[in-house]
Amino acid sequence: MLTAQSYHNHTHGTPADHVSLTYEDRFLRRKVLTLASGTQLLVDLPQTTSLDHGGALITGDQAEIEVQAAPEPLLEVTGDSLHRIAWHIGNRHTPCQIEAHRLLILR
16 A cells, blocks of 8 residues: 655646545545545645645655545625625635635535
């Protein structure tokens, strides 16, 4: 089984493989993941880390495994008072993508 003990927030070349993870699944410290090729990867990071889309887990032989954000159902929030709505969403510690004319939250 492959092991990854470090993470970079971007790849440095062509990744050896990739893994697709939901928002919740991208917060991890130690977990076995199944890569797109079917290979299993033990992630053993020194601390809980938020893995970004496009980031890379680094294996013992320095191969990069690209992290991809899995498609997830989202709700689009629009309205006249987006700043107030964003405040309420943030006050509930709900993940939110803020754009100029809309907010995107997990369903």
